[in-house]
Amino acid sequence: xxxxxxxxxxxxxxxxxxxxxxxxxxxxxxxxxxxxxxxxxxxxxxxxxxxxxxxxxxxxxxxxxxxxxxxxxxxxxxxxxxxxxxxxxxxxxxxxxxxxxxxxxxxxxxxxxxxxxxxxxxxxxxxxxxxxxxxxxxxxxxxxxxxxxxxxxxxxxxxxxxxxxxxxxxxxxxxxxxxxxxxxxxxxxxxxxxxxxxxxxxxxxxxxxxxxxxxxxxxxxxxxxxxxxxxxxxxxxxxxxxxxxxxxxxxxxxxxxxxxxxxxxxxxxxxxxxxxxxxxxxxxxxxxxxxxxxxxxxxxxxxxxxxxxxxxxxxxxxxxxxxxxxxxxxxxxxxxxxxxxxxxxxxxxxxxxxxxxxxxxxxxxxxxxxxxxxxxxxxxxxxxxxxxxxxxxxxxxxxxxxxxxxxxxxxxxxxxxxxxxxxxxxxxxxxxxxxxxxxxxxxxxxxxxxxxxxxxxxxxxxxxxxxxxxxxxxxxxxxxxxxxxxxxxxxxxxxxxxxxxxxxxxxxxxxxxxxxxxxxxxxxxxxxxxxxxxxxxxxxxxxxxxxxxxxxxx
Amino acid sequence: xxxxxxxxxxxxxxxxxxxxxxxxxxxxxxxxxxxxxxxxxxxxxxxxxxxxxxxxxxxxxxxxxxxxxxxxxxxxxxxxxxxxxxxxxxxxxxxxxxxxxxxxxxxxxxxxxxxxxxxxxxxxxxxxxxxxxxxxxxxxxxxxxxxxxxxxxxxxxxxxxxxxxxxxxxxxxxxxxxxxxxxxxxxxxxxxxxxxxxxxxxxxxxxxxxxxxxxxxxxxxxxxxxxxxxxxxxxxxxxxxxxxxxxxxxxxxxxxxxxxxxxxxxxxxxxxxxxxxxxxxxxxxxxxxxxxxxxxxxxxxxxxxxxxxxxxxxxxxxxxxxxxxxxxxxxxxxxxxxxxxx
Numbered sequence: 039x040x041x042x043x044x045x046x047x048x049x050x051x052x053x054x055x056x057x058x059x060x061x062x063x064x065x066x067x068x069x070x071x072x073x074x075x076x077x078x079x080x081x082x083x084x085x086x087x088x089x090x091x092x093x094x095x096x097x098x099x100x101x102x103x104x105x106x107x108x109x110x111x112x113x114x115x116x117x118x119x120x121x122x123x124x125x126x127x128x129x130x131x132x133x134x135x136x137x138x139x140x141x142x143x144x145x146x147x148x149x150x151x152x153x154x155x156x157x158x159x160x161x162x163x164x165x166x167x168x169x170x171x172x173x174x175x176x177x178x179x180x181x182x183x184x185x186x187x188x189x190x191x192x193x194x195x196x197x198x199x200x201x202x203x204x205x206x207x208x209x210x211x212x213x214x215x216x217x218x219x220x221x222x223x224x225x226x227x228x229x230x231x232x233x234x235x236x237x238x239x240x241x242x243x244x245x246x247x248x249x250x251x252x253x254x255x256x257x258x259x260x261x262x263x264x265x266x267x268x269x270x271x272x273x274x275x276x277x278x279x280x281x282x283x284x285x286x287x288x289x290x291x292x293x294x295x296x297x298x299x300x301x302x303x304x305x306x307x308x309x310x311x312x313x314x315x316x317x318x319x320x321x322x323x324x325x326x327x328x329x330x331x332x333x334x335x336x337x338x339x340x341x342x343x344x345x346x347x348x349x350x351x352x353x354x355x356x357x358x359x360x361x362x363x364x365x366x367x368x369x370x371x372x373x374x375x376x377x378x379x380x381x382x383x384x385x386x387x388x389x390x391x392x393x394x395x396x397x398x399x400x401x402x403x404x405x406x407x408x409x410x411x412x413x414x415x416x417x418x419x420x421x422x423x424x425x426x427x428x429x430x431x432x433x434x435x436x437x438x439x440x441x442x443x444x445x446x447x448x449x450x451x452x453x454x455x456x457x458x459x460x461x462x463x464x465x466x467x468x469x470x471x472x473x474x475x476x477x478x479x480x481x482x483x484x485x486x487x488x489x490x491x492x493x494x495x496x497x498x499x500x501x502x503x504x505x506x507x508x509x510x511x512x513x514x515x516x517x518x519x520x521x522x523x524x525x526x527x528x529x530x531x532x533x534x535x536x537x538x539x540x541x542x543x544x545x546x547x548x549x550x551x552x553x554x555x556x557x558x559x560x561x562x563x564x565x566x567x568x569x570x571x572x573x574x575x576x577x578x579x580x581x582x583x584x585x586x587x588x589x590x591x592x
Numbered sequence: 593x594x595x596x597x598x599x600x601x602x603x604x605x606x607x608x609x610x611x612x613x614x615x616x617x618x619x620x621x622x623x624x625x626x627x628x629x630x631x632x633x634x635x636x637x638x639x640x641x642x643x644x645x646x647x648x649x650x651x652x653x654x655x656x657x658x659x660x661x662x663x664x665x666x667x668x669x670x671x672x673x674x675x676x677x678x679x680x681x682x683x684x685x686x687x688x689x690x691x692x693x694x695x696x697x698x699x700x701x702x703x704x705x706x707x708x709x710x711x712x713x714x715x716x717x718x719x720x721x722x723x724x725x726x727x728x729x730x731x732x733x734x735x736x737x738x739x740x741x742x743x744x745x746x747x748x749x750x751x752x753x754x755x756x757x758x759x760x761x762x763x764x765x766x767x768x769x770x771x772x773x774x775x776x777x778x779x780x781x782x783x784x785x786x787x788x789x790x791x792x793x794x795x796x797x798x799x800x801x802x803x804x805x806x807x808x809x810x811x812x813x814x815x816x817x818x819x820x821x822x823x824x825x826x827x828x829x830x831x832x833x834x835x836x837x838x839x840x841x842x843x844x845x846x847x848x849x850x851x852x853x854x855x856x857x858x859x860x861x862x863x864x865x866x867x868x869x870x871x872x873x874x875x876x877x878x879x880x881x882x883x884x885x886x887x888x889x890x891x892x893x894x895x896x897x898x899x900x901x902x903x904x905x906x907x908x909x910x911x912x913x914x915x916x917x918x919x920x921x922x923x924x925x926x927x928x929x930x931x932x933x934x
Contacts, residue, residue, distance in 0.1 A: 417682070417728070429726050431677070439683040440728065443758075444658060452757045453729070460728070 044247035047216045054249040055223070055301035056163045056273050066296070067156050074152045074292045078285065079140070088140040089130060092147055095283040096122050102280050110260040118154065122147055148285070155289040161252060161275035168250055168272055209537075210410030210472070212246050214423050218349050218413055219248050222425045223301050225330050226251065228353035228408075229319060229469055230307040231360045239305065239353060240272075242408050252297050253305040254326070273302075291329050298333035298348055308465060314370035316363065316586035318354075318473050320466045327465075328458040334416045335454070338438050338447060347425045347437070352411030352465055356474035356539075358556035360583070364563070367583040371498070378499040409472035409537060417457060418464030470590050475527055476539040477553035481566050482584035484520040485511060485573055489581075498582050510572040521546060530591055557584075593617060594766050595657030597672065599625055599646075601636040602689065603663040605742035606733075610661070611641035612769045617657055621672070623648045638743045654679035659687070659762055661733065662717075666692025666880060667699060669717055673724040680725045687731040687752065687763050690717045691787035692880035693887050702886055703868070703910070709890035716784045731759040732783045733767075734839035735775075736846030738853065742772075749773035751838045753783035775838055782834020785825050790844040791855045791881030792888065793817030796901055797848035798859020799908070799915055813901075814848050820901050824888065827897055854879035868909050885909060 051057055059066060082088050096119060103115045112118075129143025218224060228239050236255065243251055250273050257278040259269065275293060278286070298304050306326045309319035330348050337343040360366070371379045414420055419427040419435055427435040440457065441447045486501075488511040495501040524542065531538045541552045550568070557566040563576035565584055575581045596607040599620040607618045618640075620626035629635040629646035640646070647653060653660065654676060664672055669690055673680075680686075694715040695702060702709070715723065718730045731754035742748060752763040752774055764774040777783055796817060800809045821844075822835045834840055847853045851860070858879045861871050868882065889906040892899045904922050907913035913921075 430724075433678070435682065435726055439681045439726075442683045450758055456755050457728070 043245045044212075044216070046247045046249060047219050048249055051165045051168070051249075054163070055303065056250050056252055057165060059252075059297060059300055059302050060163045063160060063162065066300070067153070067160065070156055070289075070292055070296055071149060071152045073296060074285075074289050075145075075148055077288055077292065078148065079138075079145075082139050085134060085139045088144045088148065089126065091284060092122070092126055092144060092151070095151060095285050096126065098283045099281070106280050108258060108261055108280075110257060112158075122151065125150075151285055152289050155286055156293070158257075158278070159275050159290060159293050161269075161273050162271055163250055163273050164271040171272060172244060205405050206242070206245070207405060207407035208242065208245060208410075209407060209474075211412060212410065215351055215410060215413060216247055217423045218347075218421070218425055219303065221345075222347040222349050223298055223333070224248065224251075224303045224349050224351055224413075225298060226303070226305045226351050226353055227308045227327075227465055228305070229355050229473075230309045230312050231316075231355060231357060232312060232362055234361065235307070235312075235355055238355060238406075239408070242353070243305070246410075249303060251303045251305040254294075287325070291325060291332075294326050294329035295332045295336070298330060299336040299343065301343070301346060308462070312362065312366060314366045314373070316360070316367060316370075316583035317589050318469050318587065320469070320590060322462045322465060324455070324458050324462060327462055328454060330416045331454050331457050331461065334437060335441050335447065335449075338441065347421065347427070348416050349413045349421060349425065350416060350461065350465070351413050352468040352472065354409040354411070354469060354472040354474060356407045356409060356476065358406060358476050358478050359560050361560065363565075363580050363583045364561065364577065367579045371502075371579060375499045378497075379502070407474055407539075409474055411468040411472050414464060414468075416461055418461055471535060472537060473587070473590075474537040474539055475542065475588060476556060477541050477549045478556035478566070478584055479587045480523055480527065480542060480549065481520065481553035481557065482581050483588045484516060484523045485566055485575060486578075486581050486585040487523075488516055488519055488573075489575075489578070498578075501582075502578050505575075505578045507574070507576060510569065510574045512572040513568075516573045517546065517550075520550070524549065527588070535591055593656050595619065595653045595660035596663065597650075597653070597660060597676075598663030599629065599635060600663065600665075601638070601739040601743075602737070603661075604636040604638045604640070605737075605739040606661055606663055606689070606767070607644045608638065608641045609742065609767055609769065609772055611643035613766060614643065616641075616644045617653050618644050618646050619650065619653045620646055620648055621668075636739075638739075650676045651679050654684065658683060659685045659766055662686060662688040662690065664690060666690050666694055666717065666883070670694055670720050670724060673721060677725050680727050682726050682728055684727050685729045685731065685759050685762055686721055686725075686727050687733050687754075687759065688717045688721070689733040689737075690880075691734070691784075691791055692717070693788060693884060694720045695883075695887060699883060702883065709887050711891050711894065714887055714891065716781065716788075718780055718784060729756045729759050730754060730780070731756070731763050732780055732787075732839075733763065734783045734787045734843060736838065736842045738846055738850050740852050745771055747771045747773075749775060749838055749842075751775045751777050751783060753777040753780045753834075753839070755780060777834065777837070777839070779831055779834045781828075782825065782830040783839040785828060785830050786821060786835045786840035787843060788880070788884055789821040789824060789888070790817075790840065790847055791879065792885050792902055792905065793821065793844055794847040794853055794855035795859040795862075795879070795881045795885070795905055798853075798856035798861075799863045799905075799919070800859070801851070801856065802860035802863025803915065803919070810848065814844060817848075817901055818844060820899055824892070824897065824899065827895065855881040858882060862908055863915050865915075882909060 048054060099119055103111060125143055125147050129141045129147060132141035132143050134141055215224065226239065226243065228235060236253070240251070252273045252275060254277040255269055255274040257276040260276060277290060294304065308322040308327055310323040313319050330350060334348040337346050337348065412420055415427045415437060417437070417440055419429060421427050427437060429435050438447060489505065490501055492509070492511065493501055493504040495504060524546070527536065527538055527542065530536045542549060554566060554568055557564050561577065561580060563580065565575055565577055565581040567574050567576060593615045594610050595617045596603050596610065597619045599618065603618065607616050610616045620629065626646045626648040629640060633640045635646070694717065695709065696713055718732065721727055721730050731752050733750050733752050735750035737748055737750055749772065752760050754760050755778055760776045764776070768774045793814065796813050797810055800813050818835060818841055821840065822832050825835055826832060847855060850856060858871055858881065885902055885905050889899065889902050892902065900922060904918045908915055908918045
């Protein structure tokens with residue numbers, strides 16, 4: 039465990055790819071617009087197709103800004119899109135460009151739209167803002183950590199001696215990742231449980247001394263002006279989930295592809311959203327993942343970037359508890375169970391919950407961990423410290439072969455779609471393997487299964503229906519089942535299928551105590567409680583959420 | 593240049609088909625066999641097309657051919673790929689036509705062991721390719737392709753199945769001709785599994801034929817055999833549609849109707865009173881269906897699946913049941929619904 043951040047692998051910020059990209063953003067933007075236009079026009083094979091596409095974009099955008107306006111939307115939305123409408127009408131009267139299926143006017147409209155999207159999406163990197171944020175967060179977190187024990191240890195608020203690094207376990211091949219980051223482009227793909235994941239992973243990457251990463255942040259977060267100010271200068275690019283038209287999606291994917299191709303380390307959550315069920319995500323979004331493969335192909339086509347690999351690194355964020363667990367599991371059960379799920383209304387006050395959470399989180403002595411996975415290339419092959427891809431018998435593989443046809447590298451989207459699915463499978467394998475089961479998960483599984491048996495329930499919905507908050511599982515029954523659950527996970531750990539927190543190897547009473555501490559750390563309604571007669575839960579759904587972290591193994 | 597690995601009758605027939613479109617390197621494991629094929633311009637009772645060039649070098653084959661068809665028995669498949677692995681890269685396209693399963697124990701152990709085979713220890717050929725080599729672009733060629741009829745240049749068709757459109761496209765371009773139609777599928781597992789299971793039904797058809805029963809009994813066997821194949825296939829994750837095409841019912845009809853089929857021959861010989869051991873002693877190669885019966889019966893038992901035809905054949909092959917008693921048992925099975933899988 040590191041006691042302080044590792045030095046940056048490259049101390050000179052001016053050499054960071056993300057900073058270079060910021061300096062060259064105008065040129066980059068021009069190239070991106072051309073790239074997107076080529077992609078779209080390459081698929082136009084009939085007269086009227088481009089016009090139809092642009093009309094659809096216009097319609098969808100008008101619906102979007104009229105029915106779902108956000109404060110971060112530019113003031114000139116209506117002016118711009120009305121302008122597009124007029125231009126399209128004018129363009130429809132023009133002749134097609136010779137040899138093509140579209141007019142000059144349609145081409146111009148496409149360029150205007152792509153340029154507008156690029157301006158909205160692109161993020162920047164400002165080294166001064168980075169320094170400021172870096173120091174502020176580091177000091178702020180240390181202060182908060184000291185604030186909590188303040189009452190116990192009587193340390194002053196301004197005391198800097200308690201280290202935040204005591205609360206974090208950073209596992210995995212950190213030195214290898216640092217080495218690779220010097221010559222190659224790292225794409226980190228973390229698991230996603232909480233809204234806190236973004237700042238946490240950003241902070242963790244800083245801890246291991248990696249340069250700033252480009253990352254996709256929901257455009258809605260920029261509604262908060264202060265957060266938006268910082269994020270847009272720290273490498274965040276904006277992703278508007280309201281926009282589902284093809285031109286936007288192509289522009290967004292092109293942004294990811296070309297920034298990675300230009301060497302900017304990137305970060306995105308391949309699950310797309312927080313895990314509602316609490317399970318390790320096994321169904322990943324293919325869109326952004328596919329950009330890593332496309333970026334690798336582009337690297338191979340250019341003399342400058344030929345030797346630069348795109349390296350995928352998974353990151354399992356392993357928390358003993360998730361702030362949003364009750365809300366997330368509720369959403370999951372509603373969608374999954376449909377009519378079988380009878381929701382009981384619960385009071386909710388989001389602001390107070392976050393305040394309460396930060397206080398309790400930093401007051402608690404609990405720890406969380408991140409498990410970085412073994413770095414791999416975009417085809418899932420492990421790489422050595424120099425970035426060489428190795429096959430099953432440690433022979434080097436040349437990535438150009440994956441893209442090759444009879445006469446060299448060939449564009450084939452369908453082939454690359456299949457490669458993306460396989461990369462996705464490799465990421466899921468690593469997510470499951472590096473999932474760190476903690477005492478709270480083991481206890482939750484044992485208790486949940488005891489309740490299923492008690493109610494003779496076929497599923498969680500029946501369990502929730504039959505559950506009464508006063509119902510208790512006698513200690514002897516619970517402990518007996520807990521022992522079998524522990525043995526089961528120890529066997530999985532020995533096979534290398536999962537990771538177990540070291541406390542899971544202790545005496546059973548230690549495991550129970552640790553699990554109860556973790557369960558009692560935050561939630562107002564505790565998922566697990568112990569009384570003199572046995573074990574019970576104050577929230578069956580949250581209990582189910584935590585036990586779900588143990589799912590996905592044979 | 594296209595490559596073929598497999599100097600048997602099917603490999604030779606496919607090589608001749610491919611040769612109508614391009615130069616073909618036909619790989620033989622044994623140098624003498626390659627030499628003989630060169631000298632005689634003939635192999636496996638077939639004349640070799642002038643574009644077919646027998647060779648003995650995997651290195652040469654893999655260097656000169658990006659597209660390679662693999663047509664060897666399942667028992668040799670993994671070993672062959674292990675030898676070829678060093679020459680194969682992700683650039684290659686491998687299309688296999690092997691209708692069997694890979695298991696990590698020898699046939700001897702399999703046939704003599706009473707222990708049940710675990711599903712986790714059994715692999716299809718495309719899984720073996722992925723496990724052993726760096727090749728990703730994999731396809732399957734399947735369908736009613738009896739090599740003797742292909743050798744006579746009779747019209748036929750196959751399906752090429754792959755997740756990659758490129759593999760289907762290149763495979764089709766390589767082998768399609770005026771007498772050989774190629775259909776397409778993305779269901780690799782379905783194409784493989786239906787080819788694997790039909791061998792079992794073919795043994796049953798051979799038994800029926802050997803007992804002197806006629807078309808009624810054969811039709812009953814083929815139809816109910818197909819139902820068992822579909823049910824099993826679905827349990828293993830296949831889509832039922834694969835069984836209703838060339839790789840399933842197409843191949844089933846051809847194999848169950850042909851005394852030239854090895855699997856059919858095993859069934860006939862069982863019906864005539866020979867034991868499995870006697871059959872193995874004087875058959876150059878055991879039919880794939882025998883091994884498949886042993887494997888699938890074990891897995892079905894583990895999963896609690898009802899497989900009446902496979903169970904009956906297993907008892908005849910491995911448990912000493914008389915053939916007539918086996919048929920009798922099958923006829924006593926409760927009919928139930930005819931078509932419940934659509």
